[in-house]
Structure formats: structure tokens, C-alpha cells
């Protein structure tokens with residue numbers, strides 16, 4: 502008779518409790534493990550040696566009177582990660598190498614004092630995943646119920662930095678985040694790109710038992726085609742976060758959720774169908790917000806908030822973009838939003854390649870400033886490293 506996997510695991514656990522003499526490893530395996538032990542020892546010693554140097558850097562920063570948030574140097578971290586990618590010849594993938602080095606820096610920085618990072622919660626959201634991807638696990642992550650509260654907590658100094666979603670490659674801009682910059686003095690200190698994998702999850706086993714599906718409106722939109730094809734008649738309920746959707750899927754009979762892997766773990770749900778997002782490279786970009794501008798890392802981006810005054814006059818946008826073109830500046834994104842001052846009056850959010858304090862961008866910005874009625878550098882920050 503064929504054994505089910507359930508039966509197999511039960512049998513396995515029985516065996517595990519019975520006393521067993523361990524099978525001796527082959528001489529070849531033992532010798533490989535000895536070498537791994539030796540390498541681990543050296544890695545361990547080097548990690549602590551590195552941590553001691555990072556401590557020294559921290560002490561010198563403290564000597565200059567800097568506070569916790571000032572100990573964090575995104576430009577230096579970006580350089581460390583780019584160096585790691587450059588010298589990596591495998592077999593570990595760049596993504597894994599970057600992840601490991603981020604965690605090392607996160608742990609080294611936390612010796613001084615862990616950073617407090619505010620994000621759009623609750624636990625289990627993609628924003629939390631973005632926090633951990635960028636800052637590593639040695640931070641204190643503070644989940645907050647709204648994007649506006651993330652801005653407020655950073656501005657008040659209760660959090661060192663905040664992480665907010667800004668755009669998704671399938672669904673476009675998160676206007677609420679963009680609009681927050683109209684009245685906020687906060688700066689953009691970094692960007693994070695997170696590959697978004699949306700899973701259909703719940704307590705039920707197959708699609709037949711699903712009566713309704715909850716998710717954040719952005720996630721429902723990212724899976725629209727899949728839902729139209731596979732569950733066309735099932736009610737779709739937009740909720741405040743994917744984590745809230747997962748909580749409902751845990752607590753309500755017949756409710757399934759669309760959310761990320763972290764939510765499935767936090768709310769103890771089974772993945773019914775993995776990766777149901779409509780586009781294969783579905784990615785969300787997040788911004789790191791803080792209270793000050795940082796130095797150049799060598800590969801930077803700058804976000805500007807500008808207006809030409811009378812947006813409807815001939816050539817208004819051309820006057821703003823002319824200085825960028827004339828100085829060979831690459832523009833990666835432009836977004837217009839209502840100025841909220843007069844009707845049909847707009848401001849532009851423009852992303853360009855380069856650091857605001859380095860030529861040729863500094864030259865272009867001086868010209869742009871002269872041509873605009875509103876001009877703010879929202880931040881110059883290292884371009885996302887993977």
C-alpha cells in the first residue's frame with residue numbers, strides 16, 4: 502500500500518523518539534565537515550574582528566556628538582554591497598551575498614544602538630519585508646496603521662527612519678505617499694525594490710471551499726487577471742492591509758486572503774496557490790524617509806518636487822525639463838500631482854540619476870531652480886542595490 506505523506510511523517514516521528522545508534526559519517530564526509538568547521542571558525546573570528554572595527558567607527562561618531570540615526574550611513578552600506586557583488590564569483594548568488602552582508606552591517610550597527618524603523622503595518626506586510634531587506638534583522642521595526650503616521654513618527658523623532666511604498670511595477674504610484682511630501686519636511690534617504698509574490702492562502706485546501714477573498718486593493722489589482730480566470734464569481738473584499746486579510750482568513754470560515762509569504766507564516770495559513778500575480782516581475786518600490794540628506798555613494802538618484810507656476814502656460818514643462826536635457830541628466834520618472842493650492846494647478850515629482858551636490862546634476866539643478874516657482878530636493882540617495 503502506498504503511504505500518504507501524513508503517514509510517513511507520523512512513522513518518522515515514532516522512529517525519531519526510538520533510541521537509535523547514529524550512523525557514522527563516511528571518512529570523506531567527515532573530512533569535508535572538518536574543513537567547514539575550520540572555515541566557520543575563521544568566519545566567526547573575522548565577524549567579531551569586523552564588529553570591533555565597526556564599534557571603533559561608532560565611538561568616533563559618538564565623539565563628534567552624532568546621534569543614533571546619524572550612525573547609519575546608507576552611502577557606505579551601498580558601497581559595501583556593490584563591492585560584494587563585484588567580487589562575487591559564486592556559487593552563492595548575488596542576492597544571497599547581499600542579504601548576508603546587509604545582516605552583518607545591521608548587527609554591527611546595532612552594537613551602537615538598534616535603529617528604530619517605522620513602517621506601514623501590521624506585521625506580515627510587504628512593507629515589513631522591505632524594512633528587513635534593507636536594514637537587516639537587527640533593527641526595532643515599529644508597525645503603524647497609516648502612511649501619514651509613519652511620516653509623523655519620523656518627524657517627531659520617535660523613529661529614526663520610515664519605510665513607505667511609493668510605486669508598484671504593475672499598478673503604478675501610491676499617490677498617498679507622494680502627496681505626503683507636499684507638506685512634509687522629511688527627506689528621502691533610500692529606495693528599496695522588493696519583488697512581490699502574491700499567494701492565495703487560507704485554512705481550506707482547494708479553491709472550491711472559498712466563499713470570499715480579502716486583500717489590499719493594490720494586491721487585488723495585481724492579481725486581477727488570475728482571479729477573473731480562476732475565481733470569477735467569488736466576492737473580492739478590499740481591506741486595509743494584506744496582514745488584515747490574512748487575519749480574516751484565519752478567523753472566518755470560507756475566507757481566503759491574497760498576501761505575501763510572511764503573512765502566511767504570521768497567521769498560520771496554508772498557501773493554496775502560490776504566485777498568482779499577473780506580471781512575472783511584479784515589484785514594489787519603497788522609500789526610506791528620514792530627517793536629513795546623505796552624502797553621495799557613487800551611484801545615486803535624486804527626487805525633486807518642482808512647479809513652473811502656471812502649469813497651463815505654453816512650454817511650462819519644457820522650461821523645467823530643459824536644464825536636465827541640456828546637462829545630460831537621465832530622468833527615470835516623472836509624476837504630476839494636483840498642487841492642492843489652486844484647481845488645475847500641478848506639481849511634478851521628478852526622479853533623476855545623480856547626486857544633487859555633484860556635477861553635472863548640481864549644475865542642472867541650479868538652472869532648474871531659476872526656471873521654477875517651487876523647487877525642492879526631496880532627497881539624494883543610493884540607487885537600490887538588488
Ligand SMILES: O=C(O)C(=O)C[C@]1(C(=O)O)C=C[C@@H](O)C=C1
Nearest residue numbers: 555558573574577578606609610
Ligand atoms: O562605516 C561606518 O560608518 C560604519 O558605521 C560601519 C558600518 C559597517 O558595518 O560596515 C555600519 C553601519 C553603517 O550604516 C555603515 C557601515
